[in-house]
Amino acid sequence: METFHWQVAPNMSEKAEPKIKTIKLGDGYEQRIRDGINNDLRSYSVTLKVLREDAQHINDFLTRQGGLHAFKWREPNSHRLITVKCPSWTSNVMNTATTITATFEEVVA
Structure with missing residues:
Protein backbone atom coordinates (compact mmCIF):
# COMPACT_ATOMS: atom_id res chain seq x y z
CA MET A 1 0.00 0.00 0.00
CA GLU A 2 1.39 3.40 -0.99
CA THR A 3 1.78 6.36 1.36
CA PHE A 4 0.72 9.94 0.63
CA HIS A 5 3.69 11.94 1.92
CA TRP A 6 2.90 15.51 0.80
CA GLN A 7 2.13 18.13 3.45
CA VAL A 8 -1.43 19.53 3.43
CA ALA A 9 -2.30 23.15 4.29
CA PRO A 10 -3.20 23.77 7.94
CA ASN A 11 -6.77 24.88 7.14
CA MET A 12 -7.95 21.27 6.70
CA SER A 13 -11.50 20.42 7.74
CA GLU A 14 -12.51 17.13 9.35
CA LYS A 15 -16.04 15.74 9.20
CA ALA A 16 -17.37 13.20 11.68
CA GLU A 17 -20.72 11.55 11.02
CA PRO A 18 -21.13 8.37 13.09
CA LYS A 19 -23.44 5.81 11.49
CA ILE A 20 -26.35 4.76 13.66
CA LYS A 21 -29.54 2.76 13.21
CA THR A 22 -32.69 4.26 14.65
CA ILE A 23 -35.91 2.39 15.37
CA LYS A 24 -39.03 4.52 15.97
CA LEU A 25 -41.16 2.95 18.71
CA GLY A 26 -44.07 5.38 18.83
CA ASP A 27 -45.12 8.10 21.28
CA GLY A 28 -41.82 9.88 20.55
CA TYR A 29 -39.63 7.01 21.74
CA GLU A 30 -36.81 5.67 19.64
CA GLN A 31 -33.98 3.22 20.04
CA ARG A 32 -30.52 4.01 18.62
CA ILE A 33 -27.58 1.67 18.14
CA ARG A 34 -24.22 1.84 16.37
CA ASP A 35 -24.30 0.66 12.76
CA GLY A 36 -21.30 -1.71 12.62
CA ILE A 37 -18.03 -1.85 14.50
CA ASN A 38 -16.35 0.88 12.43
CA ASN A 39 -19.20 3.36 12.52
CA ASP A 40 -17.15 6.52 13.19
CA LEU A 41 -14.86 6.90 10.17
CA ARG A 42 -13.82 10.46 9.31
CA SER A 43 -13.76 12.48 6.11
CA TYR A 44 -11.15 15.19 5.49
CA SER A 45 -11.18 18.11 3.08
CA ILE A 82 -4.58 6.16 8.81
CA THR A 83 -5.89 4.40 5.72
CA VAL A 84 -7.88 6.60 3.35
CA LYS A 85 -9.19 6.75 -0.21
CA CYS A 86 -9.58 9.85 -2.36
CA PRO A 87 -12.78 9.76 -4.42
CA SER A 88 -12.38 13.31 -5.80
CA TRP A 89 -9.91 16.15 -6.18
CA THR A 90 -9.58 19.37 -8.15
CA SER A 91 -6.53 21.29 -9.34
CA ASN A 92 -6.31 25.05 -9.77
CA VAL A 93 -3.24 25.78 -11.90
CA MET A 94 -1.67 29.25 -11.65
CA ASN A 95 1.56 30.66 -13.12
CA THR A 96 4.10 28.96 -10.85
CA ALA A 97 1.93 27.22 -8.24
CA THR A 98 -0.98 24.82 -8.15
CA THR A 99 -3.65 24.42 -5.50
CA ILE A 100 -5.09 20.92 -5.15
CA THR A 101 -8.23 20.39 -3.10
CA ALA A 102 -9.10 16.77 -2.25
CA THR A 103 -11.44 14.72 -0.13
CA PHE A 104 -9.85 11.92 1.90
CA GLU A 105 -12.26 9.35 3.34
CA GLU A 106 -11.06 7.04 6.10
CA VAL A 107 -11.50 3.36 5.30
CA VAL A 108 -10.87 0.14 7.18
CA ALA A 109 -9.18 -1.83 4.42
Whole structure:
Protein backbone atom coordinates (compact mmCIF):
# COMPACT_ATOMS: atom_id res chain seq x y z
CA MET A 1 0.00 0.00 0.00
CA GLU A 2 1.39 3.40 -0.99
CA THR A 3 1.78 6.36 1.36
CA PHE A 4 0.72 9.94 0.63
CA HIS A 5 3.69 11.94 1.92
CA TRP A 6 2.90 15.51 0.80
CA GLN A 7 2.13 18.13 3.45
CA VAL A 8 -1.43 19.53 3.43
CA ALA A 9 -2.30 23.15 4.29
CA PRO A 10 -3.20 23.77 7.94
CA ASN A 11 -6.77 24.88 7.14
CA MET A 12 -7.95 21.27 6.70
CA SER A 13 -11.50 20.42 7.74
CA GLU A 14 -12.51 17.13 9.35
CA LYS A 15 -16.04 15.74 9.20
CA ALA A 16 -17.37 13.20 11.68
CA GLU A 17 -20.72 11.55 11.02
CA PRO A 18 -21.13 8.37 13.09
CA LYS A 19 -23.44 5.81 11.49
CA ILE A 20 -26.35 4.76 13.66
CA LYS A 21 -29.54 2.76 13.21
CA THR A 22 -32.69 4.26 14.65
CA ILE A 23 -35.91 2.39 15.37
CA LYS A 24 -39.03 4.52 15.97
CA LEU A 25 -41.16 2.95 18.71
CA GLY A 26 -44.07 5.38 18.83
CA ASP A 27 -45.12 8.10 21.28
CA GLY A 28 -41.82 9.88 20.55
CA TYR A 29 -39.63 7.01 21.74
CA GLU A 30 -36.81 5.67 19.64
CA GLN A 31 -33.98 3.22 20.04
CA ARG A 32 -30.52 4.01 18.62
CA ILE A 33 -27.58 1.67 18.14
CA ARG A 34 -24.22 1.84 16.37
CA ASP A 35 -24.30 0.66 12.76
CA GLY A 36 -21.30 -1.71 12.62
CA ILE A 37 -18.03 -1.85 14.50
CA ASN A 38 -16.35 0.88 12.43
CA ASN A 39 -19.20 3.36 12.52
CA ASP A 40 -17.15 6.52 13.19
CA LEU A 41 -14.86 6.90 10.17
CA ARG A 42 -13.82 10.46 9.31
CA SER A 43 -13.76 12.48 6.11
CA TYR A 44 -11.15 15.19 5.49
CA SER A 45 -11.18 18.11 3.08
CA VAL A 46 -7.52 18.90 2.40
CA THR A 47 -5.73 21.56 0.39
CA LEU A 48 -2.19 21.40 -0.98
CA LYS A 49 -0.39 24.46 -2.33
CA VAL A 50 2.60 23.28 -4.32
CA LEU A 51 4.82 24.18 -7.24
CA ARG A 52 3.50 23.11 -10.64
CA GLU A 53 6.05 20.28 -11.02
CA ASP A 54 5.09 18.84 -7.60
CA ALA A 55 1.42 19.04 -8.52
CA GLN A 56 2.00 16.60 -11.36
CA HIS A 57 3.41 14.01 -8.92
CA ILE A 58 0.41 14.45 -6.62
CA ASN A 59 -2.05 14.15 -9.52
CA ASP A 60 -0.23 11.04 -10.74
CA PHE A 61 -0.42 9.50 -7.26
CA LEU A 62 -4.17 10.20 -6.90
CA THR A 63 -4.87 9.03 -10.45
CA ARG A 64 -3.01 5.78 -9.74
CA GLN A 65 -5.28 5.17 -6.75
CA GLY A 66 -8.29 6.02 -8.92
CA GLY A 67 -10.64 6.59 -5.98
CA LEU A 68 -10.66 2.81 -5.56
CA HIS A 69 -7.40 1.88 -3.87
CA ALA A 70 -6.67 2.93 -0.31
CA PHE A 71 -3.40 4.49 0.77
CA LYS A 72 -1.72 5.54 4.02
CA TRP A 73 -1.80 9.17 5.16
CA ARG A 74 -0.58 10.83 8.35
CA GLU A 75 -3.45 12.88 9.72
CA PRO A 76 -1.90 16.25 10.71
CA ASN A 77 -3.95 16.94 13.87
CA SER A 78 -3.38 13.63 15.67
CA HIS A 79 -0.34 12.46 13.66
CA ARG A 80 -2.00 9.03 13.32
CA LEU A 81 -1.15 7.03 10.20
CA ILE A 82 -4.58 6.16 8.81
CA THR A 83 -5.89 4.40 5.72
CA VAL A 84 -7.88 6.60 3.35
CA LYS A 85 -9.19 6.75 -0.21
CA CYS A 86 -9.58 9.85 -2.36
CA PRO A 87 -12.78 9.76 -4.42
CA SER A 88 -12.38 13.31 -5.80
CA TRP A 89 -9.91 16.15 -6.18
CA THR A 90 -9.58 19.37 -8.15
CA SER A 91 -6.53 21.29 -9.34
CA ASN A 92 -6.31 25.05 -9.77
CA VAL A 93 -3.24 25.78 -11.90
CA MET A 94 -1.67 29.25 -11.65
CA ASN A 95 1.56 30.66 -13.12
CA THR A 96 4.10 28.96 -10.85
CA ALA A 97 1.93 27.22 -8.24
CA THR A 98 -0.98 24.82 -8.15
CA THR A 99 -3.65 24.42 -5.50
CA ILE A 100 -5.09 20.92 -5.15
CA THR A 101 -8.23 20.39 -3.10
CA ALA A 102 -9.10 16.77 -2.25
CA THR A 103 -11.44 14.72 -0.13
CA PHE A 104 -9.85 11.92 1.90
CA GLU A 105 -12.26 9.35 3.34
CA GLU A 106 -11.06 7.04 6.10
CA VAL A 107 -11.50 3.36 5.30
CA VAL A 108 -10.87 0.14 7.18
CA ALA A 109 -9.18 -1.83 4.42
